[in-house]
Amino acid sequence: MTSNNKTNRTVGKNMDRIMELLSKLRFYGMLETYRNDCRTTSSDGMTNDEFLKWLLESEYDYRRNVSIERLIRSANFRYKAYMEKIDYTIKRNLDRNQIERLASLDFIRDGQNIFITGSSGTGKSYIASAIGYEACKNGIKTLYSNASKLMGQLKMAKNKGTIEPEMKKK
Template structure:
């Protein structure tokens, strides 16, 4: 009877339930009542599906760093508000369609922080994509050549959270400028975006170029944005010294 039940669970792809039921058959297992056993099996299947969903979302996001919120450095000279970051951990900013702009010098920990927030978003079930901005624009240019541009832009638009890292390392040409405008316009008021940059937000206008488009992009980004300006010496230098 138990063998048949396990086989049926396998065919139904109830992987969490299989492990829980097999465990319940062990002589060392808890002596469950009927209702307790049903609750145990269902909870195990629920947990298994949630864990696989988080793994799938995290893999799809393609993060640069395996980062967690708990490891963010709140040293007093870094100008990071612990309460603000902990509020981001709830991901309410995503449900409210807000943006986050993270600025700071090279090695300050911008990418790590952005990735940590992204990992947290995945753990709460939000679809997330991480991009190095330069590589994103290269990919979009290539997609225009092979005809997959609209598919790529639509995929980006559907993400609950988009992370653009290393923004502003070089000025945007006309093609990249219009691609960025399209992405930001599609997401404005609908989805959340995190941008990490070495340059202060005040310098982004020059990086984007073409005043009219720059004004339109920044108006959509900054208006609903939480700002983080990380100070202090390079975290890479700190780690090396340690």
Template sequence: MNANQTIEKLKAMRLSAMAELHYNQLKDNRVETHTADQYLALLTDHQWEDRQNRKIERLLLQANFKQRATMADIDYTQSRNLDKNMFERLATLDFISRKENIIITGASGVGKSYLAQALGHQGCMMKYKTIYTNTARLLKKLKLSKVDGTYLKELAKLLKADILIFDDFGLQSFDNHAREAIMDIIDDRYNKKSTIIVSQIPVSAWYDIIGEGTIADAILDRIVNSSHRINLVGESLRKGKIKKD
């Protein structure tokens, strides 16, 4: 079997990264610089790394983040009640294995969404399936899904996420459909998966926003008692950005 046939067969087996490296090694006459075991390991490691990188890229795309937020770019110099040690512990993602939640509250512009998405990005890098969503848009989508019969399918998709991020939670009072949907999501994920909730509204006011005492109690009991809490304070970070611009 000649080299071209080998490369084509590697491609046919969807081992394109291995095929490309093998081609380059042949072209540069570097194959003989390795033992057989070393060369096999080189090709295998290259294919493995390529697949892992592709998986991460796919997870980042599917997460549907609204901005690229990373742990490395978090600003700890601002006075906004963000404990660096605590947040970096969360970034280890141990809360996922413990099935714990995170609640991030604070006024508009203090960086709540960025922090949540940075944790979500970290999750993708560690190959955890993550979904970022605006709460109001998600609830509208679920309301429509009840009409076309895909509601349970949509709930199943949300349950598969290792990290589910609700952004702008509670900006609007919940109607019956919204309450039931939130209850279904939280109940499905309780003690199974981790949820991050981002809100301008303090947790103490969530009971009234959710409405209907029994459901509100059930939702809050499942979310709050198993959550790490971050309450950001201070002025909007966007103000400083506008001034710099």
């Protein structure tokens, strides 16, 4: 009995110290996984390599998600928009193949720009936001702006003589 209590106290101290170190090292994904899942998930069936891989994958996923959230916040999207939610049944001459090609983001990798045009209320902003969200999910820094706002900002920068730094920010 005494040996078992001593073992439990040692295990508890070790777990506390591990969580403290994970926090100090800012391994928040590993900390959450360790805190929440180690007590419920039996690591007995895992090899040391599998256990370490499991913790590292949780840290990787956590950091990737934080990065995506940061990119989305800094993009200043007008809408929370998703490619899967674009409604092609409404008659507005959307070419599904073209939209899906844009969603592949090849135009970004090829250094090309896109210009979305159409009548008021046809979903241009939503489509632009959905493509932007897709870019953020792929780790690409994105900025959402409508044309008149962007032109106004660039005109002011040109007048101030700061057009080049302003363009680099965009």
